[in-house]
Amino acid sequence: MYVEMKIVRSVREMQRMSESLRNTGKIISFVPTMGYFHEGHLSLMREGRKRGDCLMVSIYVNPTQFGPGEDFERYPRDFERDRNLADGVGVDVIFSPDDREMYPEYYQTNVNVERVTQNLCGLSRPGHFRGVTTVCAKLFNSVKPHVTIFGKKDFQQFVTIKRMVQDLNMDLEVVGMPTVREADGIAMSSRNVYLKAHERESALSLSRSLKMAKGMYEKGERNARNILEAVKKFIEEHPYTRIDYVKICDTTTLEDVDHLQGETVLALAVRIDKTRLIDNYVFGDVLDI
């Protein structure tokens, strides 16, 4: 029997639906998104499809994780396209509340993960991760999933959500999935639509620099500074690029390291004209470019 995908707009309705599914022994998997789906999102949904009896996807462009002057207003949105794509990969429920449902009058609560949100994107986007953790706490309490799937392209977000879930004793498994890339190697992102044709070659410098760093690592380089300097030089040779950060961090604490030991990640954020792109590589992992 084919059951039509449902669209839920209210927190209360979402909770009632999830609660009754849980009470009949169903496993709920959940992919929180800001919509405008690409292959990266769809890969998370396919994983969620495998891991749960019921696959819930939220679409909500959360205002509180955008800073002043960031791209909240122009962030790409296309609900009908998203609905069709979600239906195509077997999503059961799209949860898509509006701002009044999420942040009504008197709203005044936030969830804050401290240390792992300070470095990297936290340096240039103060308040961003507080917005992310707060909205995810709200979404988790609405959808009541057993398992939630995040992309590792947003590596710091993934680490931060895992931290919140563990610290607040949320009874929830957080799964991280590998970055999905376009044919030329650029990490999939809803923000790639901002790139103009002449900027794409420069945008390629991010993933190519990761590949270069991987090569250095495989030849035995363990000095963080040597890798960082090579990466920065490589990116800066491309026009329109402006480096926000290039760092090598411990994957648990996200603190900078001088020497590559334990699990470490090369993380970078680069502006191509007005478009801010991020990418990362965990040393020792595969990198399909």
Added chain:
Amino acid sequence: MYVEMKIVRSVREMQRMSESLRNTGKIISFVPTMGYFHEGHLSLMREGRKRGDCLMVSIYVNPTQFGPGEDFERYPRDFERDRNLADGVGVDVIFSPDDREMYPEYYQTNVNVERVTQNLCGLSRPGHFRGVTTVCAKLFNSVKPHVTIFGKKDFQQFVTIKRMVQDLNMDLEVVGMPTVREADGIAMSSRNVYLKAHERESALSLSRSLKMAKGMYEKGERNARNILEAVKKFIEEHPYTRIDYVKICDTTTLEDVDHLQGETVLALAVRIDKTRLIDNYVFGDVLDI
């Protein structure tokens, strides 16, 4: 069949127990406490007993809600006495984790309710409510209750927890219960054991001043300043008293009001030598003194 009360120390075990109870349709009620039970705590448990199939009580003296120089170390503790009292009112499970279980290595997350925590006790106890909301979020995620019972003696705490639950979409009913008083009118508090014999008469000034304010209200007084001045004067006439605050606030926003309209609360905190006591009266409510 008599089932013995259980003591649970681990978050994981608590979650597994609650999850399986929920899956068999049981309603879980929950009273979070710092132990050293008095009649106030027991009244919350009796209400919880009525409202749930399974009554869970946590005992955890949470270090993060005590400020530097406050009474964390000397806060009274007596687990065996608490265990017997809980058993006597029909508690099913005592959840009593230790600090390592609650705040392990790398712990770094907090939940913060903003505006309603700024006034009253928030003025002299910065960080206190952040500690309370964070530990309650953790306890709620561990015990997974349908309903939780708080005492209104800690009025600002009650308002703050309700705000957090609503703002973060926790699927949980928060019930507030009236203050239980000793025979002479002093609000029950674990901290009353700190009072020396000669300080008790001064401690009575709190509840007696509430009664006086109630009398003024019932005679038609609606000017906040007139009531506040009478209350302060009354308390200050007692030896050993040092007023921390005496305020009249809107019960939703906890902002000061000049005029008594809508639902308002007279809240006060007074030090009797080293012992800080609080009490409150919602205008129009009964006051059994």
